[in-house]
Amino acid sequence: MSHFAEVQPTTQSNIFVVSQVIVADQSFIDTLPNPSAWIETSYNTYGNVHYAPSPPALPMTPDGGVPVRANYAGMGYTYDTNYTIGDFVGVFYAPQPYASWILNTSTFLWEAPVPMPTSGDPYKWDEATKSWVIVT
DSSP: OEEEEEEEEOSSTTEEEEEEEEEEOHHHHTTSSOGGGEEEEOTTEETTEEBOOOOSSOOOOBOSOOOSSSSOOOTTOEEEEEEEETTEEEEEEOOOSSTTOEEETTTTEEEOSSOOOOSSSOEEEETTTTEEEEOO
């Protein structure tokens, strides 16, 4: 069994939005009215790295496997066919969390324009000031 994301076209060329993710066999997907709208995604892929299936205890461990389309798809994610990684056409990435954040086109994860401080304190992003503020 594999995971498949159903994608719907948007007004932008080569950009689709994920409407649902299911677990199915390819043979089932092939019977659907529009099988090309279902794109395989890997539960073990995050930040364009493939991870070993993780037991309940984290952290996840990179296993050297082939990442599938940069990230595991989720509802509302973007499927962007402007990118090809290895043998896979298209990548999945989450919705942009803040207008100022930039998509890293190596990991396909959103990054703040200013790195989060590493002092050990809890921080949250403040879009109005475009800075990290300590959570009190």
